[in-house]
Amino acid sequence: MLYPLEDMKPFSSLLILATLFFFGCGEKEQEATNPKIPAKSEARPVVAPEPEPTPEPEPTPEPEPTPEPEPTPEPEPTPEPEPTPEPEPTPEPEPTPEPEPQDSSFSQEEVEEALKVALEVGEALELGEDGLYYEKGQEDAFEGWVKQVSSDGKLSALERMENGKKNGRALVWHRNGQRSMQGVYRDNNYEGTWKGWHENGELVGERNYANGVLHGNFTQSWPNGQTMMEGNYVDGNQDGDWETYYENGQRQSAVRYEGGKILGASYWSSNGETVASRPDGSPSGPLR
Known part of the structure; x- marks a missing residue:
């Protein structure tokens, strides 16, 4: 049966492709069955490769210097114990005040x-x-x-x-x-304090006592009001400076006492003349 030429074109193409495929596969099989033996080449001596130079060892690093140990801190001095405060002295009892x-x-x-x-x-x-x-x-x-x-x-x-x-x-x-x-x-x-008066009403003076004993200032006056004497007593004894006067106001004596004893004295007459004193401090003559 004859096919028109136009109808044969696709079939021809398929036939060509199949033929090419067949021949291609046959060559590959032949090459695999009969491999080509390569021509012998001239033998060359095998040169051993030069050994790589041994690398110089890296210098051993110097050991880091051992750090000096920090100085042991000196122990803080033990503080001296605070002195034990002395006990406050027991206050002396206040003397019982004498009643005024x-x-x-x-x-x-x-x-x-x-x-x-x-x-x-x-x-x-x-x-x-x-x-x-x-x-x-x-x-x-x-x-x-x-x-x-x-x-x-x-x-x-x-x-x-x-x-x-x-x-x-x-x-x-x-x-x-x-x-x-x-x-x-x-x-x-x-x-x-005891006060006294003359019969004319003039003040005689004042005397001070402690437990019945003269103690303190002592003053006495003449009936005309002029001072007769003045001084001080301590436990019944004249003490310190004493002065006496005549009724006319002229000074009669100036005596210093200590515990009732005369330490020194000066005397005058009523007209102001000096009167000598004895070693014991008494006047050498009458005072008038």
Whole structure:
């Protein structure tokens, strides 16, 4: 059966491709079956490769210097123990203050009121064997105001008593009725400042006492008011500088005492002339 030429074109193409494929595969099989033997080449000596130069060893690094050990810090000095504080001294007990002396002054009204209730010593009061005053017929020591009357019936003293002793203010009169002394008693002893007056009413002076003993300033005046003497007592002894004066005001003596003993003295007459003194400090002649 004949096919038109145009219908044969695709078939021819397929036939050509199949033929080429067949011949190509046959050559490959032949080459695989009969491999070509290469021609012998001239033998060449085998040259051993030069050994690579041994690399110089790297220099051993110098060891790092061992660091010097840090100096051991010196131990801090042991602090000295603080001194034990001395115990505070036990304060000495303060001396018990002596009671302040009472005011010895009396107003005339106070005197009159006290005299109204005062008992008379010897008439209503008697001194017991224990040294205390008792109201007659009573067992308890007397407490209250007492008065003393002279033989001619004149009032001579007014005193306060407690526990059968003179304790408190006291007032003494001259026979003419002028006040003579006033002060304070403590357990029958003079205490504190006592004042005195002349019969004409001029101040005699002031004396100070402690437990019945002269202690402190001492002043005394003449009846005309001029100073007679002035000085100081310590435990009943003249102490320090003392001066005495005549009634006309002229200085009579200047004496320094210590514990009642004369350390030095100067004397004058009433007209101002110097009077010598003896080794014991007394004047060599009368002072007039």
